[in-house]
Amino acid sequence: MRIHKKIALITGAARGIGAATTRLFHQEGAMVIISDIRDEEGYKLRDELKDRTEYLHLDVKEENDWKSAIDQIISSYGRLDILVNNAGITGFLESTGPWDAENTDLQSWEEVFRVNSTGVMLGCKYGIQAMKSHGGSIINISSRSGVVGIPGAVAYAASKAAVRNHSKSVALYCAEQGYKIRCNSVHPAAIMTPMWDDMLGEGEQRMQIIKEIEYGIPMGHFGEPMDVAYGILYLASDESKYVTGIELTIDGGILAGSEAKPRNQNS
Numbered sequence: 001m002r003i004h005k006k007i008a009l010i011t012g013a014a015r016g017i018g019a020a021t022t023r024l025f026h027q028e029g030a031m032v033i034i035s036d037i038r039d040e041e042g043y044k045l046r047d048e049l050k051d052r053t054e055y056l057h058l059d060v061k062e063e064n065d066w067k068s069a070i071d072q073i074i075s076s077y078g079r080l081d082i083l084v085n086n087a088g089i090t091g092f093l094e095s096t097g098p099w100d101a102e103n104t105d106l107q108s109w110e111e112v113f114r115v116n117s118t119g120v121m122l123g124c125k126y127g128i129q130a131m132k133s134h135g136g137s138i139i140n141i142s143s144r145s146g147v148v149g150i151p152g153a154v155a156y157a158a159s160k161a162a163v164r165n166h167s168k169s170v171a172l173y174c175a176e177q178g179y180k181i182r183c184n185s186v187h188p189a190a191i192m193t194p195m196w197d198d199m200l201g202e203g204e205q206r207m208q209i210i211k212e213i214e215y216g217i218p219m220g221h222f223g224e225p226m227d228v229a230y231g232i233l234y235l236a237s238d239e240s241k242y243v244t245g246i247e248l249t250i251d252g253g254i255l256a257g258s259e260a261k262p263r264n265q266n267s
């Protein structure tokens with residue numbers, strides 16, 4: 001019961017890391033507002049959890065959706081304590097690319113930024129307004145790609161870097177204003193969710209690509225959505241009451257080192 005009776009809103013919560021976080025928050029006693037654009041999957045998750053949950057359609061790139069979601073939460077529950085800005089896209093499915101720095105097109109770039117960066121900015125804006133009288137915790141889901149460059153996914157990487165930096169601005173702004181709102185970013189990598197499906201393909205090819213990726217992960221395997229959910233829970237709970245503006249990396253050790261590591265060929 002680490003977040004007993006807290007009111008939590010999670011974006012992109014119908015599947016993957018958002019759904020795992022919803023389940024964990026629910027287990028830890030929170031009232032969880034599941035939001036997404038995948039209405040069918042969102043309602044299914046709500047029906048599975050039954051009590052202390054509701055589903056709201058919230059497209060994070062639409063300011064009007066944010067206004068009405070927050071209005072609805074305040075009128076139903078009187079406050080918002082936790083906001084997890086989790087919704088994100090690689091862009092690989094949503095637009096045609098290409099995705100490298102030399103050839104990427106404006107439309108693909110803007111689509112990814114609109115969801116990943118503008119969506120988080122809007123969430124923080126309305127989250128702060130909803131929380132400032134009583135305090136709260138905002139957790140923004142960035143990525144390992146928000147810290148290092150990804151030559152084959154430039155829009156994704158740059159949009160996640162914007163999330164990393166904006167989280168720090170939000171943290172400092174709230175502290176300056178004397179609002180009791182903390183804001184932190186979480187940086188997952190290689191977590192097995194449906195986001196990977198189009199990148200991995202199917203059958204034999206999928207197994208081969210998974211093997212190649214796992215070779216580059218120091219711990220040797222993909223993480224699970226719950227591995228990230230537990231980190232988010234810590235930042236959401238009062239256990240982290242002195243923690244703001246940090247980056248919590250959950251990546252099996254990927255960011256701890258470098259691919260070009262010096263090696264003793266004799267060992």
Ligand SMILES: NC(=O)c1ccc[n+]([C@@H]2O[C@H](COP(=O)([O-])OP(=O)(O)OC[C@H]3O[C@@H](n4cnc5c(N)ncnc54)[C@H](O)[C@@H]3O)[C@@H](O)[C@H]2O)c1
Pocket residue numbers: 011012013014015016017018035036037038058059060061086087088089090115141142143144145187188189190191192193194195196
């Ligand atoms: N899985 C990983 O390895 C990994 C690594 C680094 C970062 N992340 C980040 O974690 C977050 C969750 O990713 P995931 O792996 O669970 O992906 P996922 O694709 O399984 O889930 C993302 C969810 O976001 C929702 N969504 C997409 N666009 C939306 C919009 N405009 N408004 C509201 N919801 C929208 C989708 O419908 C989906 O339910 C994302 O921000 C992602 O970038 C994931």
